[in-house]
Each structure stands twice: as structure tokens, then as C-alpha cells.
Amino acid sequence: MRTDRALFRDSLLAAALAAASVALFVAGGNGGVAEAVLLAAGYLPVAVRRRWPLGALCAAQVPIVVFAALHMDPGLAGLTALIVLYTVAAHRGLAVALSGLAVSAVGYVTALALAPPTMTWPDHAMAALIGLAVWGTGRSVRLRRAYLEELKDRAARLERARDADTRAARAEERSRIARELHDVVAHHVSVMTVQAAAARKVLTASPELAGEALSAIEETGRLAMNEMRNIVGVLRTDSLPGPPERRPQPGLRDLPALVEQMREAGLPTELEVEGGGPVPAGVDLAVYRLVQEGLTNSLRHAGPGAHARVSVRQAPRELSLVVEDDGRGPGDSPPGDRTGHGLVGIRERVALYGGILRIGPRTGGGFEVRATFPLKDG
Structure with missing residues (x-):
């Protein structure tokens, strides 16, 4: 046309x-x-x-x-x-x-x-100048047109790159929120499942103990709902007026409460923390989620009579932690039981902060999760 x-x-x-x-x-x-x-x-x-x-x-x-x-x-x-x-x-x-x-x-x-x-020589010179001027004008128009096309193409490439970056950022945010939701739900539901099983066993013989287990289930469910509200609040920040009301993300300071919760759920757990000082917020949360997932893994699969131990050591340039249990090893559990989606998410968390992670059987029996996070000087 x-x-x-x-x-x-x-x-x-x-x-x-x-x-x-x-x-x-x-x-x-x-x-x-x-x-x-x-x-x-x-x-x-x-x-x-x-x-x-x-x-x-x-x-x-x-x-x-x-x-x-x-x-x-x-x-x-x-x-x-x-x-x-x-x-x-x-x-x-x-x-x-x-x-x-x-x-x-x-x-x-x-x-x-x-x-x-x-015609005289000045006439020929004028004719030649006119011809060259017309030709040069045409070349200038072509170069300007090519320049404008390049600007349009560059703007289109930048727009596509910006859209790609936006999609990548959204995908990363969805992945982060999915990890958070999985960690919260998997941990608290596992604790509630163990507590419900204990309540069922003692319901007839000891109603008081069953009542205590049900109270613990109620408290665990309340904690899970609060944490889920905090995470979902991130998604709704742009749509709700006013600042979002959220508690601080959990970290190293919350490990004692987490260990106590696991003890109440029936998994005897020891906690050892060496060193101290400020830790980057992302590493702080990653350490907490790693310990949470490791203990949840032990609660699910270690079996009756198992003990768990959490060891956190902070040095000037690195932070290392170990979550181990003396329960059933991978060979005694159904295939894939010890390496579900939660531990895959933990790998992503550790890799995000340049850490090193090892998940596998423990020497002498049981299972362990080891991780090391680099810390910046000062």
C-alpha cells in the first residue's frame, strides 16, 4: 500500500x-x-x-x-x-x-x-556544484533516516530488555515467596501432624496430655497463620493503603524458640551457638530457614527415639552451621524422603548468598545438613 x-x-x-x-x-x-x-x-x-x-x-x-x-x-x-x-x-x-x-x-x-x-566554464562549475549538492542532500537524508531507524531499534531493544528484566524480577519474587510459604507450611504442618498423632495415642489414657498436645497444635497453627500473613503482606503492599504491618523476619535470635518448639513436638534437640555480631539480613533469614527445614526433615524422617543437634559458629569471615540427627539414614527411609522440595529450596537460598551446602548421610548413622556462608569483613 x-x-x-x-x-x-x-x-x-x-x-x-x-x-x-x-x-x-x-x-x-x-x-x-x-x-x-x-x-x-x-x-x-x-x-x-x-x-x-x-x-x-x-x-x-x-x-x-x-x-x-x-x-x-x-x-x-x-x-x-x-x-x-x-x-x-x-x-x-x-x-x-x-x-x-x-x-x-x-x-x-x-x-x-x-x-x-x-556554456562557459563558470556555467559548468555551477552545474557540477548543483549536482554534487543534490547528491549530498540525498546522502544526508539517507544517513539521518538510518540514524533514526537505529534509535528506534535501540529503543525497542531496551524496551524488550526492560520487559525481560521485569519478568525475571517477578519470577524471582514468586520463587522467593514460594520458598517462604513452603518453609512455613511444611515446618508447622509437620509439627502439628506429630502433635496430633501424639494426642490421638494418649486421648483415652491421658486426656490431660491430649489436651496439652491439642493446645500445642493450636499455638503452632496460630504461628503458621501469622507467618503466612507476613509473607502474603509482601504481595499486598502495593494494593493496601498505608504501611504494611509485619513482624521482622525470623533469624538467629529466633533459633532458641524454634528448638524449643521442636522439643515440644517430640524431637529432643540441642542448640549450640558460638560467636556473635551482626549478620546480613538475607543470610540471617537463610540460616533460620535452613535450620527450620533441617529440623523439620529430622522430625518427619528420623524415626522414634532420634535426637537432633544444631550447631552455629560465626567467625569474622564466615558463618557455618550443622543440623544433624542420629535417626534413620537415607537407606532406611523411602527413596526421596530426605531430599524433598524443601531441601531443594534450601540449596537455592545458600547459593544465592555464595554459600556451600552439603546434604547427606551422617558418619555413624543419621542425617546431616551442613552449610557455610561467607561474611564480609567489618
Whole structure:
């Protein structure tokens, strides 16, 4: 459609130039009908100048040479050559544009050799300057058009890159929230399941103990709901007026409460913490979630009579921790029991902060989770 409109406009321009040139030719009484038809045909290259620029330029030289050989006034034929020369320079590459300039020079020199010597050297110099100016204008337009296209393409690439970064950030945020939800739900549901099983066993024999277990289940459920509200609050921050009401994320300071919760759930657990000092917030949360997932893993799979131990050591440049139990090893558990989605999420957390993680059987029986996080100096 765009090509058809350009062809239509160029055809109108060619017709207007032909009509004006023929009118001047007839008014001057320079020849007959055949010469007028030849003069009008000389403007046909203007109609196809965008489709075949170089061919149209070659065709535009023909009437100039013919009229020079017949010693007749070419009228506006020179203007046709300039228009097509501009088109070649503006719409084709440098090599074709230089070829068009050479074609124009050859046509001009040929016509000059055939025509009577009526022009002076200043006239030839002016004609050459006009031709070079038209050609240079066409090249400038082409370069500017290419520059604008490059700017548009660069803007489009930047827009696509920004969209890709936005999608990656959203995916990372969804992954982070999914890890948080999994850690919270898996831990608290595991504790509640163990407590419910204990309550069922002692429900008839010792209603008081069953009541205590049910109270613990209630408290654990309340804690799970609070933590889930905190996490979901992150998602709703942009849609709710006012600042979100959330507690601080858990960290090293909350390990004693976590260990006590595991003891109440029936898993005897020891906690040993060495060293102290500020820890980056991300590492602080990652350590807590790792211990939480490790103990939840032990509570689920270590079996009755198992003991767990948590050891955290903070040095100036690194923080190391171990979560181990003396229960059933991987060989005594169903395949995949000890390496579910929670431990996969832990791997992602540790890798995010440049840490090293080892998950596997413990020497002497049982299972262990070991991790080391690098800490910045100072």
C-alpha cells in the first residue's frame, strides 16, 4: 500500500513536469509534435524513480543526450535528472549512489560534447556544484533516516530488555515467596501432624496430655497463620493503603524458640551457638530457614527415639552451621524422603548468598545438613 501511494505521487509529479515542459516547448516554437512527445517521454523515469532508482537515472540521461545531439533545448529534462539523482543517493547504498553520480557525470559530459559550445566554464562549475549538492542532500537524508531507524531499534531493544528484566524480577519474587510459604507450611504442618498423632495415642489414657498436645497444635497453627500473613503482606503492599504491618523476619535470635518448639513436638534437640555480631539480613533469614527445614526433615524422617543437634559458629569471615540427627539414614527411609522440595529450596537460598551446602548421610548413622556462608569483613 505504501509503495502504491509513492508510485501514484511520483506519477503525478512526472505528469506535471511533462505538461509544464511541453507547454514551454510549444510556446517557444522549438519543434513539432514528435519532439514534444520525446520531451514528455523524458519525464517517465520520475514515475518509477523509487522502484528502480539507478535504472531511472540512466533513462533520464537519454533525452538530455538526444536533445543535445539534435541541438534542441531540453527544457526541464535536467531537472528530471537531478530528481532521480537525489532518489538514488537517498534510497540506495553508498556504492549504488556513487554509481549514480558517475552516470550523471557521463551523461552531462556526453551531452556537452554533442551540444553547441554555448556554456562557459563558470556555467559548468555551477552545474557540477548543483549536482554534487543534490547528491549530498540525498546522502544526508539517507544517513539521518538510518540514524533514526537505529534509535528506534535501540529503543525497542531496551524496551524488550526492560520487559525481560521485569519478568525475571517477578519470577524471582514468586520463587522467593514460594520458598517462604513452603518453609512455613511444611515446618508447622509437620509439627502439628506429630502433635496430633501424639494426642490421638494418649486421648483415652491421658486426656490431660491430649489436651496439652491439642493446645500445642493450636499455638503452632496460630504461628503458621501469622507467618503466612507476613509473607502474603509482601504481595499486598502495593494494593493496601498505608504501611504494611509485619513482624521482622525470623533469624538467629529466633533459633532458641524454634528448638524449643521442636522439643515440644517430640524431637529432643540441642542448640549450640558460638560467636556473635551482626549478620546480613538475607543470610540471617537463610540460616533460620535452613535450620527450620533441617529440623523439620529430622522430625518427619528420623524415626522414634532420634535426637537432633544444631550447631552455629560465626567467625569474622564466615558463618557455618550443622543440623544433624542420629535417626534413620537415607537407606532406611523411602527413596526421596530426605531430599524433598524443601531441601531443594534450601540449596537455592545458600547459593544465592555464595554459600556451600552439603546434604547427606551422617558418619555413624543419621542425617546431616551442613552449610557455610561467607561474611564480609567489618
